[in-house]
Amino acid sequence: MRISELARETGVPLATVKYYLREGLVPAGRATSATQAEYDVTHVRRLRLVRALVEIGGLPLAAVRDVLAAVDAGPDLSMTAIGTAHAALPPAPPPGTGTERALAVVESFGWSGAGQTNALGRLQAALEAMDAVGLAPDPERLRTYADAALTVAAADVSDVPAGPVADVVEYIVVGTVLYEPLLLALRRIAQQHLFVTRRPGG
Amino acid sequence: MRISELARETGVPLATVKYYLREGLVPAGRATSATQAEYDVTHVRRLRLVRALVEIGGLPLAAVRDVLAAVDAGPDLSMTAIGTAHAALPPAPPPGTGTERALAVVESFGWSGAGQTNALGRLQAALEAMDAVGLAPDPERLRTYADAALTVAAADVSDVPAGPVADVVEYIVVGTVLYEPLLLALRRIAQQHLFVTRRPGG
DNA sequence: ACAGTTGGAGAGTAGCACTATCCAATATTG
DNA sequence: CAATATTGGATAGTGCTACTCTCCAACTGT
Numbered sequence: 001m002r003i004s005e006l007a008r009e010t011g012v013p014l015a016t017v018k019y020y021l022r023e024g025l026v027p028a029g030r031a032t033s034a035t036q037a038e039y040d041v042t043h044v045r046r047l048r049l050v051r052a053l054v055e056i057g058g059l060p061l062a063a064v065r066d067v068l069a070a071v072d073a074g075p076d077l078s079m080t081a082i083g084t085a086h087a088a089l090p091p092a093p094p095p096g097t098g099t100e101r102a103l104a105v106v107e108s109f110g111w112s113g114a115g116q117t118n119a120l121g122r123l124q125a126a127l128e129a130m131d132a133v134g135l136a137p138d139p140e141r142l143r144t145y146a147d148a149a150l151t152v153a154a155a156d157v158s159d160v161p162a163g164p165v166a167d168v169v170e171y172i173v174v175g176t177v178l179y180e181p182l183l184l185a186l187r188r189i190a191q192q193h194l195f196v197t198r199r200p201g202g
Numbered sequence: 203m204r205i206s207e208l209a210r211e212t213g214v215p216l217a218t219v220k221y222y223l224r225e226g227l228v229p230a231g232r233a234t235s236a237t238q239a240e241y242d243v244t245h246v247r248r249l250r251l252v253r254a255l256v257e258i259g260g261l262p263l264a265a266v267r268d269v270l271a272a273v274d275a276g277p278d279l280s281m282t283a284i285g286t287a288h289a290a291l292p293p294a295p296p297p298g299t300g301t302e303r304a305l306a307v308v309e310s311f312g313w314s315g316a317g318q319t320n321a322l323g324r325l326q327a328a329l330e331a332m333d334a335v336g337l338a339p340d341p342e343r344l345r346t347y348a349d350a351a352l353t354v355a356a357a358d359v360s361d362v363p364a365g366p367v368a369d370v371v372e373y374i375v376v377g378t379v380l381y382e383p384l385l386l387a388l389r390r391i392a393q394q395h396l397f398v399t400r401r402p403g404g
Numbered sequence: 405a406c407a408g409t410t411g412g413a414g415a416g417t418a419g420c421a422c423t424a425t426c427c428a429a430t431a432t433t434g
Numbered sequence: 435c436a437a438t439a440t441t442g443g444a445t446a447g448t449g450c451t452a453c454t455c456t457c458c459a460a461c462t463g464t
Contacts, residue, residue, distance in 0.1 A: 003411070015454050018412075023452095035410045035460045045335065052331040054452095058293055061452070086390050091260055106391055113398030119390035126384045129254040133247065135376055137384070144357040145381070148350040149388035150396075155346040156389075157396045159339075174337055176393065179347070182328045182339070183389070184382050186351035187358075188288050188321035189308055191378065194352075194359045196315030205442070217423050220443075237429045237441045256421095263421070 001039045003029065010047045017047065025050050025064060049174065057177040063090050067177065071170045085173040086117045093121030101127060109146050152183060203241045205231065212249045219249065227252050227266060251376065259379040265292050269379065273372045287375040288319045295323030303329060311348050354385060 003021075007014040020026045026046050029037030046068075053064045066088030102124035130136040137145070156179065160171055205223075209216040222228045228248050231239035248270075255266045268290030304326035332338040339347070358381065362373055 002409090004409080013454080016452085019453060021411090022413080029411095031411085033410095033461065035412085036462080037411065048331075048334045052335050055296055056328050056331040083394065086394070094257055102387075106395075111391060111395040113395050117390060117394055119387045119394070122383060123387040123391065126258050126380065126387060129258040130380055130384075132250045133254050133376065133380075135373065135380060137381070138361075141357050141361055145354055145385055146388050146392070148354045149385060150392045152347055152350045153389050153392035153396055155343050156393055159343055171337065174335065176390065178328065178332055178335075178337060179339070180386050180389070181324060182332075183347055183351060183385065185304075185321045185325040185328060186348050187355050187382070187385070188291075188319060188378065189313060189325065190348070190352045190355035191358055192285060192288070192319055192321070193308075193313040193315050194355055204440090206440080215423080218421085221422060224443085231442095233442085235430060235441095237443085238431080239442065 001043075003037065003039065006039045006043055006047065009044055010051070012047060012051060020047065020050060023061065023065070025061065025068065049170075053174070053177055056181050058181070059177065060090060063088050067173055071173050073169075083117055085176050086119055089118075089177065091122070092118055093125045097121045097125045097128070099124055105142065109143075109150075152179075203245075205239065205241065208241045208245055208249065211246055212253065214249060214253060222249065222252060225263060225267070227263065227270065251372075255376070255379055258383050260383070261379065262292060265290055269375055273375050275371070285319055287378050288321055291320075291379065293324070295320055295327045299323045299327045299330070301326055307344065311345075311352075354381075 001009075003017060004014055007017045010017075012020075017026070021028060026043060029039040029043065031037045050064055050068075053059045053067060054061070059067065067085055070085050070088060099120040102120040105123065105127070106120070127136060156172075156175060159175075160168055162168075203211075205219060206216055209219045212219075214222075219228070223230060228245060231241040231245065233239045252266055252270075255261045255269060256263070261269065269287055272287050272290060301322040304322040307325065307329070308322070329338060358374075358377060361377075362370055364370075
């Protein structure tokens with residue numbers, strides 16, 4: 001499979017494939033001559049993954065690179081793969097954001113082991129911004145959100161298939177990113193559903 | 203309150219405040235002379251809202267403009283405010299994405315009234331991308347996600363306070379955007395929590 | 405033999421979100 | 435009241451990202 005076939009197969013413009021190769025997001029093919037290289041299904045798969053992370057996950061290419069690095073690191077990092085992936089994922093919390101408040105919230109749920117993730121910073125930044133515009137959640141609503149988050153997270157980790165470790169890592173890392181848009185889309189659709197059915201008159 | 207005080211109060215650089223004024227994201231102050239204008243708390247509030255939508259919601263300024271328009275439209279749009287807000291929210295589904303499959307999924311949940319939202323396109327795009335990389339959710343997991351989404355959506359719509367209609371609209375629209383990062387941050391933290399507690403050895 | 409394609413590299417482009425500079429008019433201060 | 439500082443407003447420039455275009459010699463298929 002040559003580069004143009006790779007592009008056609010995935011629907012990605014040839015120039016963009018070349019760009020990803022240059023950036024190291026897709027590994028080089030096996031060169032068969034000075035002007036020819038051979039690509040295979042692993043390249044197709046990787047290219048599709050990059051596009052999914054960019055288009056669905058909304059990641060900038062730098063973050064895609066980091067996520068792929070976490071995927072490729074394989075066995076050694078499997079335990080911390082989630083943390084690595086989360087650290088690589090945007091958006092980063094605004095600089096100067098603390099985590100004390102977020103930690104207090106998380107601990108009130110009895111959650112542990114979330115010490116070194118920037119998700120804490122994001123949580124705190126979100127809470128502070130809500131305060132600033134006067135829309136902070138009351139404890140009950142926060143609890144509802146946390147319960148829902150825990151439910152889907154439980155599905156996430158229990159659904160990890162047995163198999164080669166590299167695949168497991170990819171499953172976790174990619175799943176973390178790709179399932180976020182799924183959850184948000186479902187929430188928005190559910191909101192509309194509830195509004196239409198519960199407030200027929202406005 | 204003069205413009206520089208507005209900037210200081212909110213922590214937004216003066217040049218950026220001017221830029222937002224030019225772009226119409228923050229309404230002009232009441233001019234008191236050729237080189238002086240008076241701003242008040244509504245400007246502070248609006249400016250904080252813009253920053254929250256940008257920094258926490260991750261919206262591009264064009265989307266912020268659309269969301270604010272939905273907020274400002276007030277009473278007339280209150281019934282469709284969610285739809286308007288959703289339509290304005292990025293990311294848009296990739297062009298050419300259908301909604302048949304997403305519709306089928308949504309109907310299988312017994313949800314209705316979600317016909318004209320781009321969230322459907324996002325849902326379908328997410329499902330298709332997951333298929334492409336071989337990580338599509340099984341029906342059970344999809345159901346788990348849908349239930350969780352419905353739970354938080356119920357909290358969202360039931361939590362809408364009684365009050366001036368304009369405030370209600372703002373609450374809905376802004377809540378839609380600002381609570382998304384909250385949900386995602388909680389999910390990530392919950393994932394880490396579960397991984398650490400359930401897989402202590404890796 | 406020769407038109408067409410390929411891989412690779414460099415420079416160029418478009419969009420976004422600021423940011424810096426300038427200006428004349430107006431405030432503020434001594 | 436004179437000197438200095440600040441203001442609102444406009445214009446142009448910056449830095450970043452994610453491509454996209456152009457070129458070219460080496461090779462391929464016919």
